[in-house]
Amino acid sequence: MKLEPGMLIKTNYSGPYRIVKIKRGCTCPSYVDSINSTNPKPQPPHIHLECTDPDGSDHFCLGYFCEETLKSLWKTCCGNKEELDYDWIEILDNDTPIQLSLF
Numbered sequence: 001m002k003l004e005p006g007m008l009i010k011t012n013y014s015g016p017y018r019i020v021k022i023k024r025g026c027t028c029p030s031y032v033d034s035i036n037s038t039n040p041k042p043q044p045p046h047i048h049l050e051c052t053d054p055d056g057s058d059h060f061c062l063g064y065f066c067e068e069t070l071k072s073l074w075k076t077c078c079g080n081k082e083e084l085d086y087d088w089i090e091i092l093d094n095d096t097p098i099q100l101s102l103f
Contacts, residue, residue: 001091002067003067003089004022005019007092008092008094009090010090010092013078015092016054016092017051017060018051018052019050019051020051021050023047023049026043026047026048026063027044027045029041029043030074043064046065047066048062049062070089070091071086071087071088074086
């Protein structure tokens with residue numbers, strides 16, 4: 001299922017969140033590479049999400065996830081994992097109807 005604004009999601013380590021905006025096809029370098037390198041290499045195409053709490057309060061950003069797999073580009077220790085592993089996004093049932101795109 002394609003992510004759309006209005007959807008409720010959570011990650012393996014936090015959430016739930018409501019998607020407000022999606023930036024698709026980004027190839028920006030990793031944050032660490034952009035700090036440590038004068039010519040950082042681009043990352044594979046990924047998405048960045050602007051989100052809020054389900055009630056619209058607060059503001060959160062999630063990034064560097066592959067939209068096809070909903071997994072992160074890199075392995076992390078987030079969510080108290082005992083070993084490095086990929087993070088993931090889980091789509092939750094919506095509490096209100098949302099308008100999905102047809103294309």
